[in-house]
Amino acid sequence: MKAVITVLGKDSVGILSKVSTACAEVGVNIIEVTQSVLQDMFAMIMLADIGSATVAFDQLQKKLEKVGEDNNLKIHVMHEDIFNSMHKI
Amino acid sequence: MLETKDILETINMIDNEHLDVRTITMGISLIDCIDSDIDKACDKIYDKICMYAKDLVKTGEDISREYGIPIINKRIAVTPIAMVAGVCQTQKILKFAQALDRAANTLGVNFIGGYSALVEKGFAAGDYALIESIPEALSVTERVCSSVNIGSTKAGINMDAVKMMGQTVVDTAKLTADNNCIGAAKLVTFCNAVQDNPFMAGAFHGVGEADCVIxxxxxxxxxxxxxxxxxxxxxxxxxxxxxxxxxxxxxxxxxxxxxxxxxxxxxxxxxxxxxxxxxxxxxxxxxxxxxxxxxxxxxxxxxxxxxxxxxxxxxxxxxxxxxxxxxxxxxxxxxxxxxxxxxxxxxxxxxxxxxxxxxxxxxxxxxxxxxxxxxxxxxxxxxxxxxxxxxxxxxxxxxxxxxxxxxxxxxxxxxxxxxxxxxxxxxxxxxxxxxxxxxxxxxxxxxxxxxx
Missing domain, CATH: 3.20.70.20 (Anaerobic Ribonucleotide-triphosphate Reductase Large Chain)
Structure with missing residues (x-):
């Protein structure tokens, strides 16, 4: 199963590294990353394969949310199908 | 590939614009719970609802978490109780409301609908007794919702039922007067009621529906x-x-x-x-x-x-x-x-x-x-x-x-x-x-x- 990880917040040093480290720790493979910085607002979207993750989905969510809180970012982890069904016919 | 703007749009809808799934409602038929002994009927109802819906709340929460969509309510709708109660030949059909409320409490759903009667053309066995019991039923239960269909395009309007419902609404409000008249907020009077409505307070599981449905x-x-x-x-x-x-x-x-x-x-x-x-x-x-x-x-x-x-x-x-x-x-x-x-x-x-x-x-x-x-x-x-x-x-x-x-x-x-x-x-x-x-x-x- 694939999940979409979105990271929103104020730009700061090392965001990408912190999120990807957290993912790597639990066996989540990042397939694709896009990011944009608009003025000082940072938006990063990652498509990740969580099929071989070592933790359950809700624990992954909690882990990344914690990374978000510690760095003043908003991090969502959502099943990719929600976006596919809403935006594709 | 997913587009960034689409992803952000969805997240913005959920975070800032109150996008949610309002309710997952499980409809359960109680036709096979009919019994002339009201206590047996109530036991069957309680058992069937609790068996069918035992994972409803958890499943709703799981989906909500995985997809990141708030799912506000998990609810249950049942066959109009007047149909189940008709055979009991008793006026004390309040027990049905209590059985429903017990089941809702056990399962953790926030409302259970179907304390209902369909009387658009006339009253069948059970209908009078059910309507008369509504004020008390809504005052002694917490999660039970009630609805009565009093008219339809095909049948016209049953004005005797309309008269009864006026009294029923006022009595329900009076009986729950010390709790902001909340009983009346759980009572809907319909014309052309639909059989598959997932929203409360008017949800019930129509007779043409399958045994169980989402x-x-x-x-x-x-x-x-x-x-x-x-x-x-x-x-x-x-x-x-x-x-x-x-x-x-x-x-x-x-x-x-x-x-x-x-x-x-x-x-x-x-x-x-x-x-x-x-x-x-x-x-x-x-x-x-x-x-x-x-x-x-x-x-x-x-x-x-x-x-x-x-x-x-x-x-x-x-x-x-x-x-x-x-x-x-x-x-x-x-x-x-x-x-x-x-x-x-x-x-x-x-x-x-x-x-x-x-x-x-x-x-x-x-x-x-x-x-x-x-x-x-x-x-x-x-x-x-x-x-x-x-x-x-x-x-x-x-x-x-x-x-x-x-x-x-x-x-x-x-x-x-x-x-x-x-x-x-x-x-x-x-x-x-x-x-x-x-x-x-x-x-x-x-x-x-x-x-x-």
């Missing part, structure tokens, strides 16, 4: 309003198109949730109900959508036209997004649950007559209206009759859920808390309809009932 009600007035605010629509056609596109996206989400719930619970998927259901939260208001279209305040002249457009566009947008659409599907206008409506009432822009006109073009009827506590049962019956006539003639569902605020008068306020919100007491029209209501009998079905 119905989902979507919501999202805040999303529609925000879309209109961001876009710069040049004319009304563009407004309608934008509402359609937004409704499509909202409904796709509902369809996904419905499919997932159906699959995980191994229960057939019934319908998605495409309704715009407001909540008391700021920014989640149907009235604000109408105002976004250019009305100074909801209730001013033009409101009915704007609502007609909204109601129609929601259906057109949603219908392609789901494999089965049903329920009430349209815009809801519950006054106490909608910040914009409350403001309009307080400022004198919206009254019961304008609301009545609006119900001719939206999906339900006079909903969550707080009326003066000294209202006579006959006047409540007459309000019901007016709404039923609109539904009957226009071949649509209409409903009345009014709350007589016992001990309060026009200008006061009643606060239910939670999703039911708070409403100002609204004045009613002058004059006494008693003689008309006491005529009783059956109001004949209109010519449009003869379609064959």
């Amino acid at each position: 119905n989902v009600g979507v919501s999202g007035p805040g999303v529609v309003r925000a879309a209109l605010e961001k876009a710069d629509c040049q004319n009304i056609t563009e407004v309608a198109d934008l509402v359609k596109k937004t409704a499509f996206k909202i409904t796709r989400m509902g369809q996904l949730v419905a499919q997932q719930a159906s699959q995980r619970l191994s229960v057939p998927f019934g319908i998605v109900d495409l309704s715009l259901a407001p909540t008391p939260a700021v920014g989640d208001s149907v009235a604000h959508i109408l105002e976004e279209m250019g009305l100074e305040i909801c209730g001013c002249h033009g409101t009915t036209a704007a609502l007609a457009l909204l109601n129609d566009a929601v259906k057109k947008g949603g219908v392609m997004a789901s494999s089965h659409v049903g329920g009430l599907s349209g815009a809801f206008i519950p006054v106490s649950e909608d910040q914009g409506m409350i403001r309009a009432v307080k400022q004198g822009a919206l009254d019961i007559t304008k609301l009545e006109a609006m119900t001719a073009v939206c999906s339900v009827g006079l909903d969550m209206l707080v009326i003066p506590g000294d209202v006579t049962p006959e006047t409540v019956s007459a309000i019901i009759a007016d709404e039923a006539a609109i539904g009957m003639v226009n071949s649509k569902t209409t409903a009345v859920r009014v709350i007589p605020a016992i001990g309060r008068k026009a200008g006061d306020e009643l606060n239910f808390g939670g999703l039911l919100g708070a409403g100002p007491v609204m004045p009613l029209r002058k004059g006494d309809p008693s003689d008309f209501i006491h005529l009783g009998g059956r109001l004949p079905a209109p010519l449009q009932s003869l379609k064959n």
Whole structure:
């Protein structure tokens, strides 16, 4: 199963590294990353394969949310199908 | 590949614009629980509901977490209890309400609907006893919801039932007077009731339905309003198109949730109900959508036209997004649950007559209206009759859920808390309809009932 990880917040040093480290720790493979910085607002979207993750989905969510809180970012982890069904016919 | 802007749009809808799935409602047939011994029947009902719905709340929470979509309510709708109770030959059918309430408590669902009777053409065994027991049933239970269908386009209006319901609504409010008359907020009187409605308080599991089914009600007035605010629509056609596109996206989400719930619970998927259901939260208001279209305040002249457009566009947008659409599907206008409506009432822009006109073009009827506590049962019956006539003639569902605020008068306020919100007491029209209501009998079905 694939999940979409979105990271929103104020730009700061090392965001990408912190999120990807957290993912790597639990066996989540990042397939694709896009990011944009608009003025000082940072938006990063990652498509990740969580099929071989070592933790359950809700624990992954909690882990990344914690990374978000510690760095003043908003991090969502959502099943990719929600976006596919809403935006594709 | 997913586009960044689409992903951000979805997240923004959920985080800032109150996009949610309002309810996953499991419909359960109780036909096989019928027993002439009321205690046995109640045990069977409790056991069946608890067996079928044991994973409902957990499944809802799991889906909500995985997909990141808030799913606000998990509910149960059952076969109208009057049909189950008919064989019991007892007037003490309150036990059924208590069994339902017990099951709802055990499972952790927030409402269970189906303490209902369908009497549009006449009363069968069990119907009288059920209607008479409603005030007490709603005062001694916490989560049970009740509805009575008193008319239809095919059958006309059962004016004897209309008379009974006026009294029932007032009695229910009186019995729960020390708790903001909350009982009346859990009682709906329908014309053309639908059999697969997932929304409370009017949900029940129709007799033509399967043994068990999953119905989902979507919501999202805040999303529609925000879309209109961001876009710069040049004319009304563009407004309608934008509402359609937004409704499509909202409904796709509902369809996904419905499919997932159906699959995980191994229960057939019934319908998605495409309704715009407001909540008391700021920014989640149907009235604000109408105002976004250019009305100074909801209730001013033009409101009915704007609502007609909204109601129609929601259906057109949603219908392609789901494999089965049903329920009430349209815009809801519950006054106490909608910040914009409350403001309009307080400022004198919206009254019961304008609301009545609006119900001719939206999906339900006079909903969550707080009326003066000294209202006579006959006047409540007459309000019901007016709404039923609109539904009957226009071949649509209409409903009345009014709350007589016992001990309060026009200008006061009643606060239910939670999703039911708070409403100002609204004045009613002058004059006494008693003689008309006491005529009783059956109001004949209109010519449009003869379609064959």
